Amino acid sequence: MTIAHDELSSALMLNEVQLSNTEVLYLAECLQNKEHMYREDALNTIAELEHFYSVLKNTNFEMSVPSPMVDKAWHQHILNTKMYNIFSRQHFGLEILHHLPFWSGNTGNMEEIWGVGGEPSLLDVYNAIVVMFGFENVNKTVWLMDEDDLNRFL
Numbered sequence: 001m002t003i004a005h006d007e008l009s010s011a012l013m014l015n016e017v018q019l020s021n022t023e024v025l026y027l028a029e030c031l032q033n034k035e036h037m038y039r040e041d042a043l044n045t046i047a048e049l050e051h052f053y054s055v056l057k058n059t060n061f062e063m064s065v066p067s068p069m070v071d072k073a074w075h076q077h078i079l080n081t082k083m084y085n086i087f088s089r090q091h092f093g094l095e096i097l098h099h100l101p102f103w104s105g106n107t108g109n110m111e112e113i114w115g116v117g118g119e120p121s122l123l124d125v126y127n128a129i130v131v132m133f134g135f136e137n138v139n140k141t142v143w144l145m146d147e148d149d150l151n152r153f154l
Contacts, residue, residue: 017053017091019046023083030076041069048142049073051129057092058132065125068147 019027024046031042052070066074078084088097126143 015054015058017050017057019050019087023077023087026080026083027073027076030079031073034076035072042073044139044142045069045073048129048139049077051133051138052125053091053097055125055128055132056097059128065122067122067126067143067145069142069145 024043027046027049028039028042031037031045032039035042037045048067049070052066052074056064077087085096088094091097122143126138126140129143130138
């Protein structure tokens with residue numbers, strides 16, 4: 001899916017998702033203690049999780065592929081169910097913002113969400129975030145480091 005700059009720029013300014021201070025503190029601690037991230041890496045990942053949530057909100061979930069680092073933060077957010085429920089209601093009007101992982105048994109659900117062509121690429125999501133927030137405000141490493149490289153560092 002390609003998103004033109006004009007499609008994003010006007011609408012997205014009003015729909016930026018920001019985590020509460022409590023959520024940021026919780027996620028930073030989890031990423032440092034459970035994922036062995038340095039504090040700076042954890043905070044960069046949390047900032048990109050906010051960007052990811054903003055893109056989800058503004059593309060009707062069409063750009064819903066997190067990077068491996070953002071996925072780790074999203075999982076930690078989900079694990080605090082009460083906090084995540086409040087977040088989901090506040091920002092998305094949903095009981096729970098569901099995380100639909102890929103596995104062979106849910107290809108029908110994937111096609112329903114993204115069409116027969118499948119999910120957008122990570123590069124598509126990164127590019128949508130760059131359009132929305134500006135290149136200088138997006139951490140390229142958090143988005144484009146692959147799973148193997150990430151595992152070597154963590």
